[in-house]
Amino acid sequence: MAGRNKQPVDVIEKRGKTHLTKAEKERRKEEELQIPDRLKEVRAPDFLELISNGIQDFNRYAQMLTIVMPTMFGEPDADLLARYIVAQHQYEKFTLMLEKSKDAKEIKVLQIAQDRAFKQAHTCxxxxxxxVTSRCKLVVPVDDGDIEAAQF
Known part of the structure; x- marks a missing residue:
């Protein structure tokens, strides 16, 4: 059935549009996806040590995602974030190699590899x-006091 995605109860309340009954709010809060506390601590996979700045990039993005989605980002997402770091690193590596290459055959091979790495990074x-487009789809409740703290 087509329709809009339901917004989290916290977002509805922050907007001041609380047309839901208390029972409906409780039922919807129970249905909302939330990462259990024991899975919120995110650790970078060991293979990122093989990439220069892989662990630092992972920790930087993990911190940002934890701020933006505190109840939804956690250990189950660590593998996808690591895949993004790897694909982004490969894209940057192939781009540098393309800039230095003069051979037409090598350029073609590198462009294909660069394109694949870009698509993988973009998908992740x-x-x-x-x-930007995926963030526009996110609905994040923001307290008035959090606006100043959310400045990266």
């Missing part, structure tokens, strides 16, 4: 909410 980033 969209799934994580790292692109």
């Amino acid at each position: 980033s969209s799934s994580l909410g790292l692109t």
Whole structure:
């Protein structure tokens, strides 16, 4: 059935549009996806040590995603974030190699590899909410006091 995605109860309340009964609010809060506390601590996979700045990039993005989606980002997302870091690193590597290459055959091969790495990075980033269009789809409740603290 086509229709709008339901917004989280917190978002509805913050907007001042609380047309829901208390029972309906409780029922909808129970249905909302939330990562259990024991899975909120995110650890970078070991294979990121093989990439320069892989662990630092992972931790930086994990911190940002935890701020934006505190109840929805956690350990189950660590693998996808790591895949994004790897694909982004490969894209940057192929781009540098393309700039240095003079051979037409090598350029063609590198362009194909660069394109694949870009598509992988873009797919991962969209799934994580790292692109502009995917962030527009996110609904994040913001307290008045959090606006100043959310400045990166």
